Amino acid sequence: xxxxxxxxxxxxxxxSAAVPVETVLPxxxxxxxxxxxxxxxxxxxxxxxxxxxAKLGFGRAHHRVLHFVNRNPGMKVAELLDVLxxxxxxxxxxxxxxxxEGYILQKEGANDRRQRLLYVTAAGAALAVKLAGxxxxxxxxxxxxxxxxxxxxxxxxxxxxxxxxxxxxxLRLISRSDSLANGxxxxxxxx
Amino acid sequence: xxxxxxxxxxxxxxxSAAVPVETVLPxxxxxxxxxxxxxxxxxxxxxxxxxxxAKLGFGRAHHRVLHFVNRNPGMKVAELLDVLxxxxxxxxxxxxxxxxEGYILQKEGANDRRQRLLYVTAAGAALAVKLAGxxxxxxxxxxxxxxxxxxxxxxxxxxxxxxxxxxxxxLRLISRSDSLANGxxxxxxxx
DNA sequence: GTCATTAGGTCAGCCATGTTGACATATTTT
DNA sequence: AAAATATGTCAACATGGCTGACCTAATGAC
Numbered sequence: 001x002x003x004x005x006x007x008x009x010x011x012x013x014x015x016s017a018a019v020p021v022e023t024v025l026p027x028x029x030x031x032x033x034x035x036x037x038x039x040x041x042x043x044x045x046x047x048x049x050x051x052x053x054a055k056l057g058f059g060r061a062h063h064r065v066l067h068f069v070n071r072n073p074g075m076k077v078a079e080l081l082d083v084l085x086x087x088x089x090x091x092x093x094x095x096x097x098x099x100x101e102g103y104i105l106q107k108e109g110a111n112d113r114r115q116r117l118l119y120v121t122a123a124g125a126a127l128a129v130k131l132a133g134x135x136x137x138x139x140x141x142x143x144x145x146x147x148x149x150x151x152x153x154x155x156x157x158x159x160x161x162x163x164x165x166x167x168x169x170x171l172r173l174i175s176r177s178d179s180l181a182n183g184x185x186x187x188x189x190x191x
Numbered sequence: 192x193x194x195x196x197x198x199x200x201x202x203x204x205x206x207s208a209a210v211p212v213e214t215v216l217p218x219x220x221x222x223x224x225x226x227x228x229x230x231x232x233x234x235x236x237x238x239x240x241x242x243x244x245a246k247l248g249f250g251r252a253h254h255r256v257l258h259f260v261n262r263n264p265g266m267k268v269a270e271l272l273d274v275l276x277x278x279x280x281x282x283x284x285x286x287x288x289x290x291x292e293g294y295i296l297q298k299e300g301a302n303d304r305r306q307r308l309l310y311v312t313a314a315g316a317a318l319a320v321k322l323a324g325x326x327x328x329x330x331x332x333x334x335x336x337x338x339x340x341x342x343x344x345x346x347x348x349x350x351x352x353x354x355x356x357x358x359x360x361x362l363r364l365i366s367r368s369d370s371l372a373n374g375x376x377x378x379x380x381x382x
Numbered sequence: 383g384t385c386a387t388t389a390g391g392t393c394a395g396c397c398a399t400g401t402t403g404a405c406a407t408a409t410t411t412t
Numbered sequence: 413a414a415a416a417t418a419t420g421t422c423a424a425c426a427t428g429g430c431t432g433a434c435c436t437a438a439t440g441a442c
Contacts, residue, residue: 030323031330032262033365034342037349039255040361042233043276044354061428064230071223077390085234090429092391114389114438132221139222142351146344151225153337153344158228160333163235170231174224250398268419281400283420305409305418 048134056127061094063131066120069104070128071177074117076109083173103127239325247318252285254322257311260295261319262368265308267300274364294318 049063068083069075077095081088095118098104103124109115120128143150162170240254259274260266268286272279286309289295294315300306311319334341353361 029327029331030320031327032323032368034330034345034349035258035323035326036262036361036365036368037346037353038233038236040357041349041352042229044357045229045352047354059427067226071227078388086428087430088390089392089431093428096391109389112389112439116390129221132223132226135226136220136222138352139225140220142348145351146347150344150348153341154225154348155228156337157333157341157345157348158225158232160336161232161236161329162228163238166231166235170227174227177223177227252399269417277399278401279419280402280421284399287420300418303410303418305407307419 045135045138048138049131052131052134058097059094061090062098065091065094065098066103066124066128067132069118070120070125072173073119074107076115076117080118098124236326236329239329240322243322243325249288250285252281253289256282256285256289257294257315257319258323260309261311261316263364264310265298267306267308271309289315 046060050060053059053063064084065080068080072079077088077091081091084091095104099106102121105119105121106116107119109117143154159167159171237251241251244250244254255275256271259271263270268279268282272282275282286295290297293312296310296312297307298310300308334345350358350362
């Protein structure tokens with residue numbers, strides 16, 4: 001623990017020095033504001049859906065599953081596991097409930113009959129859109145307040161925050177969903 | 192559940208119509224990209240601290256407590272509860288561990304002796320700074336990639352995402368911490 | 383055609399962190 | 413003296429992560 005304090009001492013000294021010292025991470029440049037803003041923003045960002053979900057006996061875990069299945073109709077269980085980065089046992093619990101209650105259904109893969117491709121039902125799509133609508137309303141209000149460049153700036157900042165190794169994969173997922181979701185939802189809404 | 196589908200139908204129709212219909216929330220304007228970017232960005236944003244904390248037997252809950260106490264030396268338990276928006280029982284569990292393991296300590300309030308004012312110890316400050324440094328490194332990389340306006344744009348976007356009722360309070364907390372943290376950490380590091 | 387691999391499911395139990403409700407103690411306020 | 417406040421604590425429960433073990437069905441390699 002003592003070695004950790006060394007950093008602090010270095011940082012204090014660098015404050016009084018006229019020229020910047022080669023500090024590991026100057027305390028005065030810690031982005032406390034953005035760290036805390038991310039915490040508060042995310043907390044409130046998920047709070048609107050939470051209320052709706054609670055009435056249905058669902059939680060955030062259900063929301064994530066429903067959201068990504070809605071956005072990627074026909075996705076494989078393995079893909080969903082990869083996106084959510086949870087274990088199949090954790091996924092299994094919430095997925096089973098969503099299936100039992102009629103929000104998601106599975107179809108055998110055409111090529112590979114081991115696969116269980118995931119689709120939202122009509123009710124599932126409705127709920128997913130309702131929840132996305134709540135979050136969109138919050139986002140849209142902010143973007144309207146901030147002007148035309150805010151959206152792209154937010155996109156770039158958030159995309160940059162993603163782990164470099166995952167970033168391309170995630171961005172591809174997001175844009176692939178963009179093109180898929182509208183066309184396929186109409187066809188596959190109740191497959 | 193049927194009434195939920197009404198929205199969908201309206202939205203589908205608005206797609207094929209030449210003129211925009213008065214939709215509740217057009218599906219084509221749902222901010223799916225930002226919704227998902229926030230999910231992935233936040234997930235990775237907390238992942239670096241998580242690894243460090245896990246080695247110490249702590250979790251995210253400990254991180255939040257340590258962070259805000261470090262940033263607001265001498266804050267009251269009630270204030271911390273208000274910021275974190277959890278119950279005192281939940282807080283009590285993690286706070287007790289942080290105190291027992293020497294990262295946080297309490298002092299009786301000078302005016303009101305019922306109060307237990309919270310301070311980080313030297314070890315607590317070191318850990319808090321270390322964790323903030325990890326998150327700062329991620330943020331700094333992004334800001335450097337995006338140019339000089341990115342920081343203010345991110346601040347505005349994230350601040351706007353906070354519930355309107357809380358926003359002023361939170362922003363005051365963040366700026367109050369800015370002015371407090373540096374001066375008081377030196378004085379109160381080991382009170 | 384057999385066998386290893388893959389996709390997925392399931393059971394059992396543990397852990398972290400949130401919740402409610404009830405109650406205790408010390409201190410301050412009225 | 414009584415009421416209100418700040419904090420702590422016990423007990424019980426829910427959610428949603430985790431590991432480990434084991435199962436079926438289907439595919440792919442040889």
